[in-house]
Amino acid sequence: MSGSQKQARPKIPRRALDGVLLLDKPLGLSSNDALIKAKRIYLAKKAGHTGTLDPLATGLLPLCFGEATKFSQDLLEADKTYEATMRLGIRTTTGDAEGEAIDTRDVTCDEAAVSDAMSKFLGDIVQVPPMYSALKRDGKPLYEYARAGQTVEREGRQVTIHVLQLIACALPLVTFRVTCSKGTYVRTLAEDIGEALGCGAHLTALRRTGVGALTLEHAVTLDDLASLNEAQRDERLQPVDALLSTFPAVQLNDEATKRFLHGQRLRLADVAQTRLEDGRVRVYAQDGGRLLGVARASDGLLAPERLVVTSEG
Known part of the structure; x- marks a missing residue:
């Protein structure tokens, strides 16, 4: 049978769904890829996410379906909570474990010094956005300049660190919890803490545990979602106003x-x-x-x- 004679594959009907899925995003998957997979599982007509998580990051990624997409901007504006691990003594090109090491220094501080340095980053601070970010300069994302070996001038931006709590300190690894305003780069926060300690640092793990009033408590993984039947999956959707609870x-x-x-x-x-x-x-x-x-x-x-x-x- 020739290509012109082949029957067109029937289109799978899409469903009109309204609600919010609290997804526990896996490591190594972009936010957009996670959205596409969830949308396919639900056979949803319309879906969007509420701000990206880097492939290196895991954790809470609220996905909006149908009418909920109208309110996704409200979560973009919300405070975020993360648990992060940084490695002192090594700086990388990207500020995280995906980059190449560009500077190695001895780690001579102790836990008390780490705690003291972190306390100086509470409240309103100014961050210089990293070169490996999606912020644009002259219409081009900064990461494109970075990949071409170029560094461009970036203006510092004010962000707010509401909570910065030391969870574990097994030097050179430090794990901390942070609640911060929109626009905060936890990679940059880790680098800046490392510089304050005189040894540099980069982020090795990042897990988002909260977005506004939403938490990981009721989140589901893509694998678990795929194992459910349609009715069970629909039960995992939060109502549209879950985005507006504040x-x-x-x-x-x-x-x-x-x-x-x-x-x-x-x-x-x-x-x-x-x-x-x-x-x-x-x-x-x-x-x-x-x-x-x-x-x-x-x-x-x-x-x-x-x-x-x-x-x-």
Whole structure:
């Protein structure tokens, strides 16, 4: 049978799913590859992730399906928590174990010195982004310059280290826990701590344990996901509003729900039983408590920002 006579392979129907999968990403897989695998397992029509994890990193990677993709940006803005291990005494080209060693120094510090050095990185600090990063310069990612052997000027950026806790110190290896603001490079943090100790360092392991209010507690691996049947897999999906749990909640009556879903601004005094601070809120229908979307409370008004597609909309 010629190629033109071959029957086209039937397309596998895709499913319209709404929810959030808490994935425990494996070592060596990019975030995008993990997303593609999960999307294929679910046969989902629409999916996206909430910020990348390097292939070297493992741990929590929230994946959004359907309507949840509208709110993925909210997790990009959230604080992240990691457990990391750095190796003192060796600097590498990439700041982690994937790079080549470029500097080796003796490690003469002790645990007390490590703890003291780490304490100086709590709070607001300035980081210079690494060359091996996806940040762009003149439209080209920095890692492309780095692979070509070029180093370009990078401006320091302010980030916030909320928690920096020493977990284990078996020199030259140091394991620590860090909770940090968006835009923080844990590789760079490890390098900077190493420089503060006078011996240099690079990251050897990184595991993300928290994103905003989400944790690894209910996360599932790709292998475990593939072993489940369709109903069991669907049960592993968190509701769309799992991404929004840090926002105050507002419930609307039937009339206010219709107006909200048509993009109309509402007077807070008419819809909120309690006083709301200015800022973003999650909005629900009073009847059934279904999520309607996200709005911004400001100057006594509730202004819709992003809406969930519903039968009422």
